[in-house]
Structure formats: structure tokens, C-alpha cells
Amino acid sequence: MTSETAFFLAAHAVMLLAYGCLVVVVFRNAVSVVQLIMAAYDFATRVKPSQFSVDLWHRYSDLTLPVTVIAPAFNEELSIVDSIRALLALEYPEHEVIVVNDGSSDNTIGKLIDAFDCVPSDRAQLAALQKTRIIATYRSRSHPNLIVIDKENGRKADAVNAGIGFARTPLVCVIDADSIIERDGLLRAAEPFMYDTGKMVAVGGAIRIANGCEIRGGALRKVGVSSAWLPRFQIVEYLRAFLTARVANASNNTLLLISGAFGMFRRSTLIEIGGYRHDTVGEDLELIVRIHRHMREQKREYAIGFVPEIVCWTEAPTTLSGLRSQRSRWQQGSLETLIRHRKMIGNPRYGRIGLLSMVQLVIEDVVGPPAELFGYMVIPVALFLGVMDPLAALLFLCVTVLFGTGLSIGTLALEEMQLRRTPSARDLLRIGAASVVENFGYRQINLIFRLAGIMRHFKKDTSWAAVPRVGFGPQS
Template identity: 50%
Template sequence: MDIEWSGWAVASAEIIALVVIGTGLLQIGFYIVQLGFAGLSLAQRPPVVRSSQLWQRYAEQAPPIAVLAPAFNEEVTIVESVNSLLALHYPDFEVIVINDGSKDGTLARLLGHFGLERVDRYHDLTVQHQPIRGLYASPRLPRLLVVDKENGGKSDALNAGINVARSPLFCSIDADSLLESDALIRAVRPFVEEPEKMVAVGGTIRLANGSHIAAGRVTSVRLPTNFLALVQIMEYLRAFLMARLALSRMQVLTVISGAFGLFRRRLALEVGGYSHGTVGEDMELVVKLHRHMRDLKQEYRIEFIPEPVCWTEAPEDLTILGRQRSRWQRGALETFAKHRDMLFNPRYGRIGFIGFGQVMIVDVMGPVVEVVGYALVPLLWAVGLLAVEYLLAFLAITFTFGIFVSVATLILEEFELRRFPRASDLIILTAVAIVENFGYRQLSNLWRIWGMFQFFRKKQGWGTMTRKGFTSAEPSPPART
């Protein structure tokens, strides 16, 4: 009996180890493919041109854009944020600030500072949202419109903005983020070059923690001193410069960040705008657009381009960061569950096989399998139920390949974009790419497991996400371009 029990235990341990190692190999294999596609895409892109040259090429053809900025309790920073948006360099745009039932003085600050008065303006009622209480504008600032509505959440506020907007394209951003002045003219390029096919375009999100901010602009790129902010810089580099660039090249991109995305308004209306009852509204809209275009059997493109940049603030507190990551996980699972019939469905082509396959491996299976590996593989080896080869394979997949992917992404950044002004920055980030595998990565997976638990409990809402806000640091030399 003891022999039978021992044999069963060893066999079970080997099966667990093989599942963990196999899933890890699938993830690593996909990451290596992504690195290859990202490197190819960057190598084949033309040199980054100056804003003045972009203006000469595209200004006359660039379609109007409505910049939608939902705001909730942004009294302290709203004026600076709106001034920054009004200063964007683009030939024809309007800024629509949607006050989503703020409980502080956000609306009063907007009306008082910009001298806005209540106006009547026809708007669509195509997509659903909470009632609009008033529209405010001023002849002195024809580009600015403020929408005051009852509270309904970010997706609800964006839907109100889509209904009110008149431009053929809309740009969704976070009110507390900072767009580089030429971000719109860079992001609109694919719409000008392929107007019949282009559905949506995403740009790069970068972290402003530690950088010098003046008049709503990042004037000097500096690394933060906070470790959590540093490790998030590496995460954002992997997410945007590697993953999204590669997925865009393969035409299987399932996420355009809610902090900065450009969409064709007509198609967003056709799919019902942003969905309610989800915290992953940005991903869900992109998936709905994929489904819609595939169902119509029309050729289309959804792209990510790295040059247009939006700066945001990363959480520097473990509690706030944990809430954010569990919310992201919950949003991905909500979208996957809602559109699960697209997985491996020939009707949806590559988006069903590669796009949703990647979501299943990385977001659905990944956190569970990795946490099981951390908990059981070393334990099973320690009690003699697992051969040392399994332990070494697990450690190699977990740490060696994780470091390799991060360092390779840094190399791509330095060769192609060069956004970090000092060589010492690259040395620090390389060290972070190594250190993050010993503690932070495991904690991040636990946050994702908590997000899965929230998903199964059907938790709604964002939770409290306090930020420090952008503050100016001491002046420093300008960043290398």
C-alpha cells in the first residue's frame, strides 16, 4: 500500500510539474515570438520624423478629433489638465470634458476658470449613459465643451462624450494624464493612410513618476526613486514596446489603453459604445470592434504605434498598486468570459486563435499555474517526490527567461526609440529587470489571483485609486531625442 501511495504521489507530482512547465514554455514561446515581431516592426518603421514634418504631410488631410476626458473629483488638477489638452498641436479638434457627477468642486473650477456658460447643443442618444444635466461652453474657447452628467462610471462618461461629439474620430484619455503636444498628429497617421480600413489606433503609455513636469508637459525624463514605480516602468515597456507592438503587427491586438486610444466614432456607436458593468471597458470595446468587423466580413485594421506618447502616474503604494492589478485582471476575465465563443472559432480568424489564445494562456491560465508552481514544485522537490530536473526547468523558465525578455525589451527601446536620456538609466532598469523576479513577480501574481476571486464573486467598481498628482521637480537637462 505504501508503495502504491508513493507511486501515485510521484506520478501526481510529475503531472503538476509538467503542467506548470508546459504552460510556462507556452508563455515564453509566445513572448519570444512577440519579441521577434516587435523587433521586425521597429526595424522596418521609417525614422521618427519631427512634428513640423508631420504637420506638413498630414495637416490638410487629418480628420477632426474629439478628445474625451472623463473627470471625477479632479478639482485640484482639472484646470492644468484642460489647459494641456487645449494646447495640443492638431489642426481641428475639440476637448470634451465629462464631469461624471463629481462630489467636489470640479465643475465649479471649470466653469469659473474658463468662463463657461450653459448652452444648448444637439447630441445623439445612440449609446446609453446616465442623464446629462447640462452642457457648458464659451465663444472665447470654441474648442472646449464641458458635459455635466450624473455619476455612472468611466465607461458611462465616455459614452456621453461619444454621443455629444461631432468629429468622425474620438480620442479617449484619462483626465489626469498628459498627452505630448504632437500625440494626435502622430496617432492619426494610420487613419490618413488607410481611411477605409482603420478602426482604432493605440499609442504608448509612459510613466511620468520622477520626471520634470512644467505647464502640463514632461520637459525632462527622469527615473523615479521609488522601487514600485521603477518596476512598473519595465512592465509598461514590455506591455507596449514588445507585446502590443507585436500583436499589432500580427493584427491580433485586443487592448488599446483607456488612457490613450483613437477610435472611429461611427463604428463605436454601431457596437453600442463602452459596455457597462465591467472595469475592462477599454479591452471590451476593442474586442467588440473585432467581432463587429469580422461579422460584417469587412477588411479592417486595429493598430498600435509607439511614437505618440501619453504620460501617466504609476501607483507608488503597494495597496493602491494591488487594487489596480486585481482590477486589470478582473477586466480581462470579464471580457474573455463575455466573448468566450470567439476562442478558437474559425469565424473570427487570427483574433480568435492567436488573440484570444494569448489571453487564455497569459491572463486566464497564467496566474493560477505560476502560483501553483511557486507553491508546489519546490515543496515537492524538497520532500523527494520530484526529480531535480523538474525543479531546474521550473526555475529556468520562471527567472532566466523572465530576465531575458525584460532585457531584450530594453535593448529594443534603446536601439529604436531612445527615450531614456542617460546610460545610467539603462543600467538601473537592467538591475530592476533582474530583481523584480525575486518577490515582486510573485506578489503580482497573487494580486491577479485576487482579481480572479473578485471576478467569480462578480465584484463591481474600481475601488479607491488615490494619486499624488503631477508635480514639478527641479529643472534638469532636456531628454535625448
């Protein structure tokens, strides 16, 4: 082979790769536009919910199904008491709280026992879904609706499964012990179950970034926006995820993810499928995909809903190392779920889930991140070699930067028109600025972190990379 032939083949390989990256990026952004339109239509046509919790209480106090809130906790001694007091204070006619101490090495269990006057209980477990041993069960004498489970460490999925087994109510709400649920969150999450004929099996709600908010006693006192750029970038990401993608997907029953920070489920369905899996780092995504698969294979009617008005506040990573741990774990969990349920991909047996949702997940989480990242590197080379039209290269830049900014601004406008959770015009401008700046560095770094998650999967690294917490505060 001559050097001219080798150069020709290499140049055309670069050209094919560059155009391939362009096609993938255009497709991903086109899907995002469709989702934004669908979300806007959904917001515009559905009945607007009451903004006042007292109205919800009067409307649903006689209709609500009892709910058990399951809060897994690991080494939460500094905040566990305030967090549980906030859960006990949620506005709901009949709810129980089950705290599962997942083998904490600190004094989490001691704090719970002392603060809530807990004594040993002989409460039986109706379904043993967990893999590790239950050490003790306690009930609170000061709060009759509080149960504390002490067990060996088995990570979050195992702790939640233990709580599901001890629950007695038709519905269970799974949350992170360090998350903050708004006082009417349970009522809003339960609403889809009240008007349902038995098809609704799960409901998710919007998650917001608590960094910069005022949190006292485990409850949100004042909404704010962090002064740091990294949490603000994540606010933009969360708005796009929860107010466009999930609203749009839920509108046609193709929702594949309910965040592990907050979700309400029909307890019988969770027991029927065996609860959360213990052998994945993406248990929340895998659970919903498995529910879809189970229901489709059983040929049963079902629905998985999403209510954007529910707000659960969670702390976002404040360092790049923490963000890397979180995003690589999310990416690894997506890949694990896709491989485990690969027979669903493009399979008409699973209807729109197999033909649309699973295919989209492949493009979003397997093909998309490498394609965009390689595009930043390959397209300049293709231009230099003269094998790519400059207009095509400009299209790539517009789609990734300008178009991405436009989508973020559109989502922010949708949030402001429909929910109005941003407290001031100044904070709105700060989030708007973040939606522009994120495209110059943050977006590319995130792609690298996602590639790290793919590498973790192929290395079979299943260790849990914890995200450092700095606590809630106005400057976090």
C-alpha cells in the same frame, strides 16, 4: 487503499501538477520571445517617423481628419484646469475637447466653468449611449473648441459614452483626464487613418510612467525615472507590454487591447457597436474584443493599429495596496471579457483572433498566473518527493527568472535603439537593475494580486477599487 498507494497517487499528482506548471510557463515565455523578435523586425523594417513635431505639422496639416478629445473626469478639481489647458494646446489643425464631469463630489465642474468662462449651451447629443442623466452642457467663451458636459455619476465608460454622443468629428480620442499626452500625440495617432482606405477603426499608443518626470501646467517638461523601486518595476512592465507585445500583435492585426489612458477611434464604429459597456471593470479590453467580434461577424475588412512613438504619460501606483487594486481590477476585467466572448475562443469563424489571440489571452490571464504561482510551491515539493527531474526544476527557474530578465533587457535595448526616450545612461542603468530585481518578489506579488482579481470576479464584486494618487513629481 493502503498508505503506500495513497502516497504513490499523491506523489504522481504533485508530479503532474509540477510538469503542467512548467509547460505553461515555458509556453508563455516562448510567446514573449516570438513577440520580441516580431517587434524588432517591425521597428527595423518600417519607415522611421520624424522626431520633430514641426515636420509632422507641415506633412499632415492639410490631410488630418478633425478629432474630438474626450476626457472623463471624476473629482479632479486639483488638476483639471491644467490638464484641460494641456489638451487644448495639443498640436493638431482641428481638434475639439469634450470634458465630461462624471458626477464629481468636489468642485471639478466649478473649476472648469470659472477657468474657461463657460456658459450654458444648447448643443444636442447625436447619440445617447450613456445610462445616466445629462445635467447640463456648457461651452467655453474663451476657447471655442471646448465643451463641458455635467452628468450624473456612472463611472468612466458611461462618461466616455456621453462624450461620444456629443462629438461631431470622424475621429475621437479617449484619454484619462489626469494623463499627459505629448504635444504631437494626436498627429501621430491620426497618421494611420490618413493613409488608410477606411479599414482603420482604432489606434493605440505607448503609455509611459510619469513618476519621476517633471510635470508643470499639465505638460511634460522633463523625462525622468522615479527613485522608488515600485514605479521602476512598472516601467519595465510597460516597456514589455507596449514595445513588444502590442507592436507584434498590431503587425498582424491581432491586437486585443488599446489602453484606456489613450486611444483614437473612428467615431462611427463606436456608435455602431453601442460604445463602451457599463457592466465591466475592464471596458478597454472588452471594447477592442467586441470590435473584432463585430467586424468578423459582419465579414468586413478592418484594421486596428498601434503607434509606439505616441507617448501618453500616466501616474503609476506608488504603494502595494494601490498596485493590488489596479492589477486585480485588470485581471477581473480580462476574465469578464473572456467569459462574455467565450464563443470566440478557438473558433475559426473569428480567424486569427479566435484561433490565436483569444487562446493566448486564456493562457496569459486565466491559466498562466495560477500555474506560475503554484509552480513556485509545487516544484520544490516534487523535487523533495523525487518525482521531478532536477533539470526540469532548473528549467522552471531559468524560464521564470533568467529568461524573464533577458526579455526585459532585450525590450529595453529595443527601446534605446529605436525610440531613445530614456534621458540618461544613469536612468537606463536604474531601469536595467529593476528588470533584474523585479523577478525576486515583485513578480510573485503581482501573481497574487492577479489571483485576487479572479476571486473578485467569482465573488461578483464589481466595485471600483480606486488607486490612490500622489500627484506628478520628481520623486513620485
